[in-house]
Amino acid sequence: MRRLLMLLAAATLVVGCSRHKGYIALTFDDGPSSTTMEILDVMEEFGARGSFFLIGSNINDSSAEAMQRAVAMGCEVENHSFTHPHMTELDSDARRDEVALTTAAITKYLEREPQFFRAPYIDEDEQLHRIIPLIFIGGYCPRDWDANVSVEERVEGLMANAADGQIFLLHDFEGNTATAETLRRVIPALQKEGYKFLTVSELFQQQKVSPRKGVRYDMVVKEE
Numbered sequence: 001m002r003r004l005l006m007l008l009a010a011a012t013l014v015v016g017c018s019r020h021k022g023y024i025a026l027t028f029d030d031g032p033s034s035t036t037m038e039i040l041d042v043m044e045e046f047g048a049r050g051s052f053f054l055i056g057s058n059i060n061d062s063s064a065e066a067m068q069r070a071v072a073m074g075c076e077v078e079n080h081s082f083t084h085p086h087m088t089e090l091d092s093d094a095r096r097d098e099v100a101l102t103t104a105a106i107t108k109y110l111e112r113e114p115q116f117f118r119a120p121y122i123d124e125d126e127q128l129h130r131i132i133p134l135i136f137i138g139g140y141c142p143r144d145w146d147a148n149v150s151v152e153e154r155v156e157g158l159m160a161n162a163a164d165g166q167i168f169l170l171h172d173f174e175g176n177t178a179t180a181e182t183l184r185r186v187i188p189a190l191q192k193e194g195y196k197f198l199t200v201s202e203l204f205q206q207q208k209v210s211p212r213k214g215v216r217y218d219m220v221v222k223e224e
Contacts, residue, residue, distance in 0.1 A: 020194045020196075021193050021194030021195050022163065022164025022165065022166075022196075023165065023196050023198050023202075023203055023206045023207070024162060024163075024165075024167070024168060024195050024197055024198070024203075025050065025166070025202070025203040026048060026050030026051070026183075026198075027050060027051045027053060027137065027139055027167055027200060028051070028053065028171060028172040029080050029118060029120075029170070029172070029173075030080065030084070030171050030172060031052055031055070031063075031172040032052070032054055033058065033063065033172060033173055034066075034174060035172045035174055035175065035179070035180065036052065036066040036172045037065075037069070039172050039179065039180050039183060040066065040073060041180075042183045042184050042187065043073065043187070044073055045184075046188055046191065048187050048197035049073065049074045049075050049197060049198055050075050050197060051075065051076040051077075051078050051116065051199045051200040051201075052067070052070055052075060053078045053118045054067070054077060054078070054079070054080055054102065054105075054106065055084050055102070056079075056081065056082035056083075056098075056101050056102030056103075056104075056105045056106075057083055059105040059108075064109040067110060068109065068110070071112075074199070076115075076116075076199040077106055077110060078115065078116040078117065078118070078137070079103055079106070079114040079116065079117045079118075079134060080117070081098040081099065081102060082098045082099075082101040082102045082105075084120045085120060086121060087119050087120065087124065087128055088124065088128065092127065092131055095127075095128060095132065096131060099132050102114075114134065115134060115201060116134055116135050116136070117132055117134035117136055117137070118136070122138055122216070124136065130214075133213075135211040135212075135213065136216040137216065137217055138167065138169065138216045138217065139168055139218055139219075140158075140166060140169060141168075141169040141170070142154045142156075142157030142158050142161075144179045145176075151178050151181050151182050151185070154178065154179065154182040155182055155185050155186055158182070158190075159189065159190070163219070164221075164222075165219045165221045165222065166219055167200065167203070167220065170182075170183075200220075207220045207221065208222060208223065209221070209223055
């Protein structure tokens with residue numbers, strides 16, 4: 001009898017381990033907006049966290065509620081420039097201003113500075129990496145910025161690209177309710193497969209990776 005109980009316990013451990021497939025960071029560009037609130041509703045329902053890369057010019061007294069709610073839920077607020085320009089078309093001072101103004105807007109309402117930056121359009125060059133004092137983040141995007149891409153196509157893209165250490169790059173601009181619906185399908189489906197949804201900084205911690213300047217992270221893969 002004792003041996004049977006030990007075997008059952010061992011089997012339970014094996015099953016439990018096999019269910020954990022990995023960690024994925026949910027990230028969102030172009031907020032805050034009313035869509036941010038819809039996405040937070042879905043994330044709260046399923047116990048998911050993520051990182052929101054904000055456009056500084058969208059940050060004001062009205063949109064601050066979404067930022068504060070995100071942080072209260074354990075999410076992170078990061079930098080996505082002030083006016084969403086092609087950064088490589090700007091001179092050095094303008095590049096710095098785009099990031100500094102957004103950081104100032106974030107700290108005005110949250111009293112914390114962002115750690116990460118995502119360049120609009122992933123438009124980067126060596127100089128941008130050199131002068132911006134943040135870690136650059138990319139990720140896999142299912143083209144959810146395009147209204148012609150259906151919810152079904154977005155779901156298929158995310159499901160097909162799920163992997164341990166993956167960063168999903170999504171958009172919470174005004175009116176992009178299809179992404180909220182996409183998440184309502186994708187989050188529980190991938191949770192059943194054994195994935196957990198974290199912020200970008202938590203993903204680095206879980207993967208035991210120290211983020212470095214001068215590179216862009218599209219995934220965070222465990223270091224050997």
